[in-house]
Amino acid sequence: MRIGAKELIVVGDRILVLPDEGEVRTKVGLLLPPGVKEKEDVRGGRVVAVGPGIQLPAPQDDTEPWKELQRTARYMPMQVELGDYALFFRKAAIEISFEEKRYLIVPYAALLVLMRGGEVPDQLPDTL
Numbered sequence: 201m202r203i204g205a206k207e208l209i210v211v212g213d214r215i216l217v218l219p220d221e222g223e224v225r226t227k228v229g230l231l232l233p234p235g236v237k238e239k240e241d242v243r244g245g246r247v248v249a250v251g252p253g254i255q256l257p258a259p260q261d262d263t264e265p266w267k268e269l270q271r272t273a274r275y276m277p278m279q280v281e282l283g284d285y286a287l288f289f290r291k292a293a294i295e296i297s298f299e300e301k302r303y304l305i306v307p308y309a310a311l312l313v314l315m316r317g318g319e320v321p322d323q324l325p326d327t328l
Contacts, residue, residue, distance in 0.1 A: 201216065201248055201249040203298065203299045204299065206298075206299065208249065208298050210249045210250060210251040210305070211251050211252070212251050212252070212253075212254070212255065213251055213253055213254045213278060213307060213308040213309075214251045214305050214306065214307055214308065215247050215249065215250050215251065215278075215280050215286065215305075215306050215308065215311075216247070216248050216249035216250075216303050216304070216305060216306075217245035217246065217247055217248065217286055217288070217293070217303065217304040217305075217306055218245050218246045218248050218301075218303060218304075219243060219244075219245040219293075219302065219303070219304050220243070220244050220245050240290060241289060241290055241291070242287055242288070242289065242290060242312065243287070243288060243289075243290040243293065243304070244285060244286065244287045244288070245285070245286060245304060246283065246284075246285055246286075247280055247281070247282055247283060247284045247285075247286055247314075248282065248303070249282070250278065250280050250281070250282060251278075252273075252275040252277075253275035253276050253277045253278050253308075254275060254276045254278075254308070255273055255274070255275055255276075256274040256275065256276055258271075258274075278308055279314065280308070280311070280314060281316065283316075284314045284315065284316050285314070285315040285316075286306065286311055286313070286314055286315075287311075287312045287313045287314075287315075288306045288310045288311050288312055289310045289312070292306060292307055292309075292310030293305065293306045293310065294306075
């Protein structure tokens with residue numbers, strides 16, 4: 201992800217998320233104290249950058265020891281795409297600031313659900 205002259209590169213099996221700020225009021229208009237959102241175990245946000253994936257070990261070829269081994273890294277791709285809305289464990293995320301914006305770095309293992317396409321619904325449907 202490039203902002204101005206600086207570039208932020210996500211490595212490994214991590215994703216960069218622009219977090220939701222969350223509601224500060226309930227539906228009836230009551231103000232929520234800051235600690236209420238921090239008690240939730242799950243957070244959500246929009247995926248803005250994705251790492252290359254989980255690195256795979258180099259293949260071992262003992263049958264031809266004179267042959268030059270493959271030195272390029274190989275990765276198992278992730279299901280995450282740019283623009284997805286991700287729900288993840290709040291405790292696994294690490295908060296950073298880049299060019300005066302707050303982002304979260306989330307490991308792939310902490311992802312719970314990805315929502316893709318269209319607008320993100322306010323609530324889940326009654327029947328799944």
